[in-house]
Amino acid sequence: MDPVDPDALAPAWAAHLARDRRRSAHTVRAYQATARRLMGFLARHRGEPVDRAALASVDAAELRAFLSARRNPEGGGIVNASAARELSAIRGFLAFAGAPPARVRGPRVKPGVPRPVSPAEAVALAQTVAEDAACEWIAARDWAVLLLLYGAGLRIGEALGLTGAILPLGRVLTVTGKRDKVRAVPLLPQVRAAIEAYAAQVPWGTARDAPLFRGAKGGPLDAAIVRRAVRAARAILCLSSRTTPHALRHSFATHLLGRGADLRSLQELLGHASLSSTQVYTKVDAAHLMDVYRHAHPRA
Incomplete structure (x- = not known):
């Protein structure tokens, strides 16, 4: 009842x-x-x-x-x-609750365009976070997590939801995303190496049914800890306040699109339920081209 x-x-x-x-x-x-x-x-x-x-x-x-x-x-x-x-x-x-639909018009929201970081900035951010870690295994953990966001396009929750069952790694990672949508994500050699280096150092092992990424005391790694580390690193590097863990996922998508990836493939890689969610990245790429034009063209 x-x-x-x-x-x-x-x-x-x-x-x-x-x-x-x-x-x-x-x-x-x-x-x-x-x-x-x-x-x-x-x-x-x-x-x-x-x-x-x-x-x-x-x-x-x-x-x-x-x-x-x-x-x-x-x-x-x-x-x-x-x-x-x-x-x-x-x-x-x-x-x-069984109430009839209320006829209230919502506010107009202008679609936001994700702000990607450059490949060099993404790597520098991950390196700075790792260098600031309290010990070697935590540095390896942070490096692996951030490479999963930028190198594989995972959401932070998806990365932290991985368990030891993904090991040993293959060339493709199976990820469970929003609404239990499962997708296959190719793993770059650098990302595989980062995960394997962390797995070899984590003090609590990598049991199949346990979280892969652990906090300092052995519990599941909290996303807030990753976000805090990224905030500290971006201040050191003088990056925008929009440089967040999620911005690394945006950068993954934008850079793939800029190198010729089609929208349907990008939709699958990101785990978007609809193509409209992926199409926002075409605006990102256009914005980047206009920025390059304004700064480089002699008559801009």
Whole structure:
């Protein structure tokens, strides 16, 4: 039976997203937080607890008021892209609760163009992170993780989700991405060598059912640790604040496209569900060409 307790609605939706929709743990946490925020807002707005029946009567004016409050600095100060994601989560939650669809138009979001780093910058970033590591095996770990992002186009969550079962390595790595979509990714010799060097040094071994990449105390490596190391390295190298672990994946895609890869092949390598997600990289390449033109052409 569906939960009636208002406090159980958001957790029940989160469980549905994880179990039935196969959404990532990050998405589940974010969407559940949105559901809790909406119910808290409505409870304050109406002066009474919000249950399933109350959600069914939510109107467009209340949803606009909620989004307006979220845009306020005291409510988070979210921008258009975040407001659009928030509205998407709200629509899903209300549908789960049995409410009729609310006719609220989302904010216009201009598609962002990923900012790739150059091959030299990508390698320098990985080297700097490794050089700043506390010990030799952690340096090997960080080098291997960042090469997987730039050399194989993995998402950070995909890289950290690998287990010892991938060893011994072949020429192709099988990766499980978003919504349990499985894809095959070719491994460059340099990437294979980096993973094998790390595997030979990690103090906790590489059991088939255990995380391949470990934290300093032996637990699964946290993505926040990788992001923190990249922030420190990019400051040393004076790189843009947009130089993040995910930017390495963007760079992988952009550089392949610039060297003649077709969109369909790139879609498969990146694990995108639709071609439209991959087409953004054509804008990246065009932007790069315009930048080269402006800086190099005598009449630009």
